[in-house]
Amino acid sequence: MSFKKERYEPKVVVVGGGTGLSILLKGLKEFTKNITAIVTVADDGGGSGVLREDLGMLPPGDIRACMLALANTEPTMEKLFQYRFEEGMLKGQSFGNIFIAAMNGIYGNFETAIKESSNVLAITGKVYPMTLDNVRIKAELQNGKMVEGESYISIESTKEKSKIKKVSIDPEIPKPLPEAIESIKEADIIVLGPGSLYTSVIPNLLVKDIVEAIVKSPAPKAYIVNVMTEPGETDDYKVLEHVQAILDHSRDDLLNYVIANTQDVPIETLEKYIHDGSVPVKIQNSDEKTLAKKGITLIANSLIDIKKDYIRHDNINLSKLLVQLAKSRP
Known part of the structure; x- marks a missing residue:
């Protein structure tokens, strides 16, 4: 009697929110049924x-x-x-x-x-x-001004011509769902992003016990850097600024991998984004060494997909990469 070997489908936990997260999920479900999305509810x-x-x-x-x-x-x-x-x-x-x-x-x-x-x-x-508590995001700008409400942060940052220094949520330290914590403990890989840095990804890290659960998990932890900057939120940010913001709002030992795009955006598509105040997130020559000193491996690859002049992550290639990382865990 012969038995058909079942395909190994890793347990993938994705943390974030916004369009970037939903696009990634569409790709991931082609490779595994074991997906858990922990999603911000602070908008x-x-x-x-x-x-x-x-x-x-x-x-x-x-x-x-x-x-x-x-x-x-x-x-x-x-x-x-x-x-x-x-x-x-x-x-x-x-x-x-x-x-x-x-x-x-x-x-x-x-x-x-x-x-x-x-x-x-x-x-x-x-x-x-990410929580069942009624939470709202607050941001402190570099000029000291406090802004409350996810939808006002980028507006006020642009108006004040002052970048975001730190975000917090009110009430502080809301409770997570026990099922979310359990999924992190059982994960084969934990993924942060892609999504708006300060308003979609980081708020999840401010929920009670989320960061501790991620750090304690033996699974690899990867952060997917956005392809483009966001006006009023990550103006002029390169890869390192994105990563440092994540670490500043969590712990220095949170991440094992940072995944960033190297593929050039066609000029005709790029012009539209530049007009709206958005530019590609660049990898600097020293990034790999700088991240390595923090215990983080940089994975740089061609990862974009352009449809109807909208720049998105190539969710199939990105999902393949994430599944490979999950399968390579000790």
């Missing part, structure tokens, strides 16, 4: 912000995007969840956000609402909010 703008204020619930936007990225459902269902109303009182609101809000009302619990919504979408893996 307060757009449709999510409206629901947060009107219904007193946690913002569902980033959670919705991650669930859709991992969904295994009919194309019509995906279109339905992505649909944004164009007129009336619901203008700008997505059906997916309203659906999660309805589930939250039915179950009276955001965690249960996410689990049940995940079941409806038949997602690969699991999606957890």
Whole structure:
């Protein structure tokens, strides 16, 4: 009797939020079913912000995007969840956000609402909010000014012509979901990003016990640096500035790997981004040695995918790289 050898599918934990995270998740589900996304719930703008204020619930936007990225459902269902109303009182609101809000009302619990919504979408893996506490981001700018609210930080930074010095969350040290901590303990690789540095990635590291759990895990820990800078958030940042911000908000021994792009962006696409105040995040000649002194290995590769003039990470090649790192752990 012969037995078919099952493919090893590593347990991948991804921490962050925003578009970058959801794009990565779409790639990862092609290589493993064992995916856990720990997602920020500190945003307060757009449709999510409206629901947060009107219904007193946690913002569902980033959670919705991650669930859709991992969904295994009919194309019509995906279109339905992505649909944004164009007129009336619901203008700008997505059906997916309203659906999660309805589930939250039915179950009276955001965690249960996410689990049940995940079941409806038949997602690969699991999606957890970073906390169930009602948190908001605060930023201290280099000129000393304090800014409260995720949607105001980049605006005020640009207005004040002062970079972000430090971010914090209120209330301080919110509690994580036990399932999120457990997933970190069991992970074969832990990934931070890609996503907005100060408003999508770092807030997760400010949740109680998250950093300690990551450091204690024997799994490799990798940070994926954004391809482009973000106006009002990471202006003029190179790779090292991104990494240092992560370490300054966590611990010096948090990371084993930093993954950064080396591929040039076509001029016609780049011009649009430069006009909006965004430039490629560059690797400096000394970065590899500087990171090595911190115990971090730099992985530099061609990792971008351009569709309809939008620059994104190549989620398939990036996922292959992450799975290889997971499989190479001792």
